[in-house]
Amino acid sequence: MKRVKCFAEEAARLGNYTTLDAGPRVIELRRVIGTVNKCGQLDRDFRLIRRRRDRRERFRRMQLDNAALHLTSLPPIDVYLLAGEYYVIDGNRRVAAAKRQGLEYLDAHVVECLPLADREELQGAVIRRRFEQETGLKSLALSFERGYTTLLQEVTEYAPEEGEVLAVQDRARAWYSRAFLPACELIRRSPLPAAFPRGREADLYVMVARFYRDLMGGPPKDVSFESLLSGFLFARGIRRRRLLRRPAMRLLYRFLAPRVSKAP
Amino acid sequence: MRREEKAYRFYESASKAVRQPESAELLRKLCAEELRHRLKLEELQGKGELEPAGQEEVEVEEAQAGLLAEPGPEWPPAPEVLEPRDIWAIALRKERRARDYYRVLSARAPVAAFREVFVYLSSEEQRHVDWVRAELEAAGGTGE
Numbered sequence: 001m002k003r004v005k006c007f008a009e010e011a012a013r014l015g016n017y018t019t020l021d022a023g024p025r026v027i028e029l030r031r032v033i034g035t036v037n038k039c040g041q042l043d044r045d046f047r048l049i050r051r052r053r054d055r056r057e058r059f060r061r062m063q064l065d066n067a068a069l070h071l072t073s074l075p076p077i078d079v080y081l082l083a084g085e086y087y088v089i090d091g092n093r094r095v096a097a098a099k100r101q102g103l104e105y106l107d108a109h110v111v112e113c114l115p116l117a118d119r120e121e122l123q124g125a126v127i128r129r130r131f132e133q134e135t136g137l138k139s140l141a142l143s144f145e146r147g148y149t150t151l152l153q154e155v156t157e158y159a160p161e162e163g164e165v166l167a168v169q170d171r172a173r174a175w176y177s178r179a180f181l182p183a184c185e186l187i188r189r190s191p192l193p194a195a196f197p198r199g200r201e202a203d204l205y206v207m208v209a210r211f212y213r214d215l216m217g218g219p220p221k222d223v224s225f226e227s228l229l230s231g232f233l234f235a236r237g238i239r240r241r242r243l244l245r246r247p248a249m250r251l252l253y254r255f256l257a258p259r260v261s262k263a264p
Numbered sequence: 265m266r267r268e269e270k271a272y273r274f275y276e277s278a279s280k281a282v283r284q285p286e287s288a289e290l291l292r293k294l295c296a297e298e299l300r301h302r303l304k305l306e307e308l309q310g311k312g313e314l315e316p317a318g319q320e321e322v323e324v325e326e327a328q329a330g331l332l333a334e335p336g337p338e339w340p341p342a343p344e345v346l347e348p349r350d351i352w353a354i355a356l357r358k359e360r361r362a363r364d365y366y367r368v369l370s371a372r373a374p375v376a377a378f379r380e381v382f383v384y385l386s387s388e389e390q391r392h393v394d395w396v397r398a399e400l401e402a403a404g405g406t407g408e
Contacts, residue, residue: 215292215295215296215299216296216299216300220300220303220304222307223303223304223307224307224310226310227303227306227307227310228303230306231299231302231303231306234269234272234302235272235276235299
């Protein structure tokens with residue numbers, strides 16, 4: 001029978017580590033794969049391997065099942081985040097109930113564990129945490145965490161509608177919905193994801209933003225993101241794929257296109 | 265836009281070819297300026313206020329404006345084989361040509377909005393002429 005992973009064993013492989021409080025978050029249940037306190041006692045579904053059959057345990061399980069069904073009644077669990085996976089400090093039964101009910105997400109208070117040997121990951125996590133604290137935006141994931149510095153600059157310099165004065169976190173939300181998401185949609189439809197498959201859309205947004213910051217101190221104010229993206233694609237020599245560029249399509253077009261008489 | 269793109273490519277490769285950091289910095293600045301012009305023109309195109317011109321149309325306009333006085337490729341492809349003075353001399357010639365081209369377009373533009381843009385671009389290219397002339401003279405060339 002497969003058991004959940006044990007935090008102590010996995011952390012020992014990591015070597016010396018430090019912790020960073022990431023605060024309350026919504027986490028994916030499928031990434032909750034281990035426990036801190038009940039090593040060797042839980043199966044993959046977080047059920048006790050040697051189940052207690054007494055009435056008290058059955059009643060507790062039923063209570064949690066009902067709470068999970070109502071979705072809002074499960075209190076947040078406490079977890080460690082280690083190498084992209086969550087280990088339960090407190091709330092093993094709640095995880096079991098959520099899995100029984102087929103939930104996908106769970107509220108949690110997350111503490112991130114970062115290896116001291118990996119300075120880059122440490123710095124990335126600190127930069128990300130600073131971005132989240134200043135903007136309140138926690139759902140923005142980057143594969144390359146140094147990009148959060150650029151995103152923070154973008155948020156700080158974002159100019160909302162004329163006459164509109166916003167607090168920092170409101171400005172961040174406005175930037176996210178009015179500038180960032182539409183830009184990601186344009187990036188999605190562009191050749192960039194194919195040219196840089198390792199990067200998420202947010203990473204590609206950072207790449208474009210950083211290009212203009214390095215070259216001209218920031219993008220010109222009166223230019224749309226569509227033009228900025230086009231300029232970036234040109235500068236990097238990334239061509240938009242046109243259907244008629246392909247030789248087979250060009251040949252087909254030659255036969256199917258109406259012939260125009262050249263007679264005067 | 266093609267003109268700006270060719271200028272960008274020339275300055276981009278030239279900035280990697282020169283050894284002096286100040287010259288490389290100015291070439292990067294010119295790179296940024298040409299890209300900025302391209303962005304401005306693309307923005308006008310995106311709003312439907314400007315139609316993209318094919319290469320043939322650009323050359324016809326230049327010929328009519330009397331600007332096609334010199335044969336050969338517009339921007340040499342390989343600045344690595346040129347001396348810095350040669351790079352500045354080519355850049356000066358091209359920037360003057362670009363300035364004159366936009367002056368002609370601004371005189372012919374039927375719409376006030378287009379005229380403003382071309383006047384702006386012409387004044388920008390004049391600024392580039394001044395920068396490049398100063399660099400050429402510092403490198404021992406003549407700005408004539």
